[in-house]
Amino acid sequence: MQRRHFLQSTAALGLAAGLPGRALAGRERLRLAMIGTGMRGQVLLKELLRREDVEVAALCDIEPLMLRKALDQCEKAGRPQPRVFGEDADPQAFRRLLALKGLDGVIIATPWEWHAPMAIAAMEAGVPVGCEVVAGISLQDHWDVLDTQLRTRTPYMLLENVCYRRDVMAVLQMVRAGLFGELVHLQGGYQHDLRAVKFNSGDPARPYGGGVEFGAKGWSEARWRTQHAVQRNGELYPSHGIGPCAMYANIHRGNRFTHISSFASKARGLQDYVKRKMKAPADHPSASTRFSLGDVVTTTLACENGETILLQHDTSLPRPYSLGFRVQGTDGLWMDLNRSIHIEGKSPPHQWEDFQAYQDRYDHPLWKKHAAQAEGAGHGGMDFFVVHAFVEALKAQAPMPIDIYDAVAWSAITPLSEQSIAEGFKTLAFPDFTRGLWKSRKPVFAFNDAY
Template sequence: MTPPSLKSPQRRALLLASTAGLGLAASSGAVRAMAPARPRTRLRLGMIGTGLRGQVLLRELLRREDVEVAALCDIEPLMLAKALAMAEKAGRPRPATWGEDRDPEAWRQMLAKAGLDGVIIATPWEWHAPMAIGAMQGRVAVGCEVVAGITLQDHWDVLNTQLQTGTPYMLLENVCYRRDVLAVLQMVRAGLFGELVHLQGGYQHDLRAVKFNSGDPAKPYGGGVEFGPKGWSEARWRTEHSVQRNGELYPSHGIGPCAMYANIHRGNRFTHINAFASKARGLQDYVQAQGGKDHPNARVRFKLGDIVTTSLACENGETILLQHDTSLPRPYSLGFRVQGTKGLWMDVNQSIHIEGRSKPHQWEPFQPYQDRFEHPLWKKHAAAAEGAGHGGMDFFVIHAFVEALKAGAPMPIDIYDAVAWSAITPLSEQSIAQGFKTLEFPDFTAGAWKTRKPIFAFDERY
């Protein structure tokens, strides 16, 4: 899908139309279930956005006998054709399609006419909030790719719609299902690290060849320094965020697991946030090196700091540090660290130290601990997840959404998780813009965090 400009009148009109009729922030603090929440054995699902990310998730849907992929929507004919070819290759009936006429409102027609139980939203970030709101208002359950909204108001609007309609909403954060991440969750719950004190995570991933390419659909990564209308795939829309915004633009990969470990919204919550940004050099250097100093994009000034560091404080006394690092050369890492009164785990060196078990001042290899504390989900579904995207994580996140929706059960990554994790972005932007000011973190649960119980990943169905 090609998004409207980040600040365009079209985008504002979309948001206003999508949120029409919404009241003030709901105060019940309770995530409602669809009523009646009757168990189902098979779902009719649709997908909005059939680009490269959408196709990865579509593959998981097409593998399932309990899912009928009934409808697809995209305004890029090439991507829509690729998705249809995937359905045909899988031996599935041809889904109904919307968007061939490039109408940016085609998704509304699909939601109104396709008779769906749920929809996967895998579009550029600007579309997530209006599309999720439109789906929930139509009582179509939402599985939304990460980033719930752009502005802080977007997040309140998504939350209020879910609370008022009761329509299920899940943020499709796949890293919460990473094999080592879930093993560490088991270790945290078993008390192996003692009382948690500090957590770290982030998105540390060289995206220069994602944010720029030649504009050739056959070469979506690298090969040029075009972005925006001349770019292709993510370079067409994602790079503009680096031009216009300065903050923690992609928090959920890091904060999702950390929030699970710290029981955020289930006896704990974020209370304060601040963010710092370094100077911006990496993207301009890359454009000049790859395209030459005379290329028009060599004169673009990127607002996004090369390294953005965000700190959060929690009600129960833990601190969390996130780092966004996508504009400089580096190997991929999410930089997880879980530290408590009895020891710590770090994913960068795949090592662990537990007082009383490890030799003093020495690391141990993590793998034996991961094997011992393997999460039941991986014990049960490892074979089914083999070959799925991102080392199997994409199988688990789709499986979780489908199984919870079939059962009429709460979504394991629910609306409160979605908006709080994603709202880190506009809050970090605000902190940086105000001279790295520390801000109070909104309580999206209206106090319900005090009584909600930890449920994530305990149910072996999802």
């Protein structure tokens, strides 16, 4: 889509939602800040420090060790030391950072429960937000984030990196070219053994595995993420799976989610890991912890245009990593697990083909242009692209490619799935966060060869 046409069409709809609240026209260098300098934050910081068009102006974290590591990154990159907030362990220190003059944006990479209040505070301060995935915890959080963005007109982008995976973007090109025919069914998920992420020894030198501690005695994600598995039962991490599926199905651009229902299996994997695999003593608190999160949570969404989408959250059992993508239409299907594709009339009858030749042919312009720059970036280059998109959209005063409507709808799958399971696997109506605008928004995601 041509950028000028996109800007004209969104302006005609009154969608200032994607445009910066303060003038950046002609700016070649942005002053960005980061709230949260843990292990995920440091990966994103690496991408910022690689860019000549970004000055890292400020960092905030209440964990001294992680803050020190982030400052070391800046020093090793030969960059000036940024302003620092949070050394006093004040959980509200981020508000002092947001009060700084001249910030062009902030990246939020903190535990999930802080995303909504921090994003709201940033937008209220007129500071554009790039937020790590999970926009909020409760359904009300999502409405609050959305309404703040629409009222303040401060840009907000969900930093969903899987939307920029090379095969995912090639398939987007194939969908747009009509290779699969009319789309009928989509699948994705978060299928990733996180047992050694949810438990560790509490030793900062060993953030993954090596023990059964979590909460106050755990380290890194074990300090906060595991508690969600104790208290909640639902699709806790939907955006990696739903993001690409939503792109393929043109959600919020001529289509929308209409209904959702979720099922959860029994919860056995985490306790088995603690007691049998890690042989925790019977009197250890983790051995008696009861986990609410079903080991496999299956969520189905219905769409206005008739497609169905299936998501699976599977993080508590032994399994190799997979996001389980499947794109199926009237002319064929693609599956990522075995990198296979079948196109009727092109593939041998009733046989899979290897996907590589198709990926090469339909490689997205972004990857063709920036593959060398993305080499060495986190998650196979995806982290370069998601940071690049945020920065370039700010510089161009362009709508965020993954915008506020995408952010809240993808993330709201979590509280809706929790409600569905709690109410006996009930099918629920999916809220229309666009309030009807999905009907007239352009049916193409704003990915182009610039960002």
